Amino acid sequence: MYKRILVGFDGSEPSKHALSAAVTLAKESNGEVLALTAVRAPEAAELEGEVDEALREADGPLGKAITWGKQEAKRAGVNCTFRKQIGHAAELLTRIAEESKHDLLVLGRRGRSPVKHWLIGSTTDRIVDHASCAVLIVH
Ligand SMILES: Nc1ncnc2c1ncn2[C@@H]1O[C@H](COP(=O)(O)OP(=O)(O)OP(=O)(O)O)[C@@H](O)[C@H]1O
Numbered sequence: 705m706y707k708r709i710l711v712g713f714d715g716s717e718p719s720k721h722a723l724s725a726a727v728t729l730a731k732e733s734n735g736e737v738l739a740l741t742a743v744r745a746p747e748a749a750e751l752e753g754e755v756d757e758a759l760r761e762a763d764g765p766l767g768k769a770i771t772w773g774k775q776e777a778k779r780a781g782v783n784c785t786f787r788k789q790i791g792h793a794a795e796l797l798t799r800i801a802e803e804s805k806h807d808l809l810v811l812g813r814r815g816r817s818p819v820k821h822w823l824i825g826s827t828t829d830r831i832v833d834h835a836s837c838a839v840l841i842v843h
């Protein structure tokens with residue numbers, strides 16, 4: 705079944721649910737999980753060589769969520785890597801899924817936005833439209 709699982713992880717509660725589902729599936733299939741966080745680099749920071757700072761800024765709530773996720777994966781005995789990468793979330797996740805030949809992309813229905821969308825967030829919405837592999841949306 706699904707052995708190479710990519711999770712869109714923004715540290716939000718829904719993305720934590722997505723990670724739990726991915727870990728459960730990977731345990732069953734003896735597969736592995738990559739939890740990827742897309743980080744936006746402000747143009748200026750990029751120009752001034754402050755990209756590292758932009759990455760560090762994502763810590764705090766995200767750092768705590770990653771610590772939780774590592775424990776969750778360890779408890780299940782699942783190989784799970786956490787990675788932060790600069791890019792636009794929907795574009796980055798669909799591209800990495802394709803390039804790295806993931807067979808499942810797991811996402812939360814919503815993310816960290818304070819705006820409460822009617823149905824699903826814009827990242828998940830775009831990925832459902834563009835992904836080349838199966839997508840699981842966890843509520
Ligand atoms: N920066 C990100 N990096 C990785 N995955 C993300 C990122 N942002 C969102 N996701 C994934 O997409 C899911 C849904 O988040 P999404 O961004 O679509 O909704 P939202 O934040 O509530 O609304 P908005 O459209 O305003 O961003 C998250 O649970 C997570 O799985």
Ligand SMILES: [Mg+2]
Pocket residue numbers: 815816817825826827
């Ligand atoms: Mg969002």
